[in-house]
Amino acid sequence: MGLSSILIFQGFFTVILFIAIIFLWTGLGNEKYNVKSRKMLLIMLFLAIPFLGRAFGFMDSYMKEMMFAVVLLQFIIISLMMMYGLMLYERLRKARVDELEGIVNTKVPIKDDINREIILPEIMRLGRVRSSISNETRAVEKLKKEHLSLEQKANTIKLKVKESLNELGKKDIALRKRERELNKKEGIAESGIKKAIAGREMIEKRQNELNEMAARLKERGTMLEDKEDRLEEMKDDLNDISKGIEKERNVIEQRWNKANADREEIKRSRENVENAMADLRREKADVEARIRRLEVEKNEFVPVKEFVMKQKEELGNRVNELRRKELEIKAFEREIMKRNAKLKKQEADIEKKTSKVEAREKSLKEIEMQVDDEQDALDEQKDDIEDRMAEIKKESEGLEARKIETEKIQERLKSIERELKEKMDKVDIEEESLVDERRNMQKERERMAKKEMEMNKQVFSRIEGKSNAQ
């Protein structure tokens, strides 16, 4: 048995259940039950039709049409349910409002007492709780604002400190750069001085060498002069001999040329040496100028060094100040932490209070529930009372009929009473007349008795007179 067959069975089972419910519902039709939203149930029973449509879902040929029909039916039933629900809710709400107005407008003294003794203190208490909560929330908001402003201040101070630290760092870096540059320049100057000293030494060495060379040249010069002298002597000798030795003249001329070339070379070398000397002098002058400049620069860098030292001192002071500020910020942070702790405590207190309020609200809700239950019980009683009232109405209608009858009877009785009264009056009058007659009779009797007595007295007196006479 596949899932599809189970589905078909299940769908039909649902439909059968719905049909059973419909039968049960119709069976309940005439019975009395106290459900105000019973028509909602009745509308829900119409959902049996879509379920019936679903149960025939195995018919694949009209699948879409069936789906559409089912959905449309569902739409109609659910929209009906929604509309009826809305209407019923509004009606019941209005009825409840009317009932409440009725309760409120009734002039029962206990209602005022309930209002005065129970509801008013509760409202006052809740108002107080609300005001205290609002005050606390305001205080918390104020504290939060203060906390935020303090945090902002702390942040700004931190930023400023960071900025100043950055600036100081930059300045420190720049000063270090300057220091490095100065050190480099110092090094360069020292190396220049060393170079200058070395140059001087070299120049001195070269000067010595040149002096030696000059001495040599002088020696050579002297030698040349000697040679010239010799040559001249030889010239003289040659002049003496030239005449005889012309062949040797060319050789001498050649030697002379050579000597001239040597002389020129020497002159050139001398000029070169002189140029080198001039160069060396210039270099010496340059080096001396450099040394002077370096000394001037060194003298110039002395205030810079002092300035750097001052700035270093200032940096140290600023670092100390920053440390102090950091300590202050730390102290400030501690204060903020303390305030945070206080805030947390206050928040915890507020939470406790809110939990208390919630507990009170819960208790109120429970009371409301109880009141609702009592209201339900009252509603039930009301319904019973209404039923009883209906019965009483019926009875009262019967009673009214009986009343009318009794009124009629009473009227009759009244007329009879009146007659009886009249008769009684008459009887009374007769009684009175009888009493009068009785009184008269008694009086007559008394008179008669008196007369009898007199008569008797007369008779006795006569009898006595007769006896006396006898």
Next chain:
Amino acid sequence: MLNEVIIGLTIANMMMLVVSMIFMIKMRRFESEKAKTVLNLLVSGMAFYLLLLIADVLGYLGFFGVYEISWHGIIRNTAVLVMGPLVAMCILASVFVIRES
């Protein structure tokens, strides 16, 4: 076109069902205790019906090929299998509660 209409109507049904459930829940305070249990049962029945409609929408989306849901048939069948009798049971229970009262 019909497919879109069916899906749209089903979604509208879901929304209206939710609204009517809200009204039913709101109406509980006007009713007595037993009537409240009846309303609770009806609301739970409606909730099951809502689940059925959600499964229906998923099923239609898969069935009409709007989204490629391979398990749309399983969802829909399971929903019909489980939710339908549950809805009926809830209504039946509410009727019994009324009958008992």
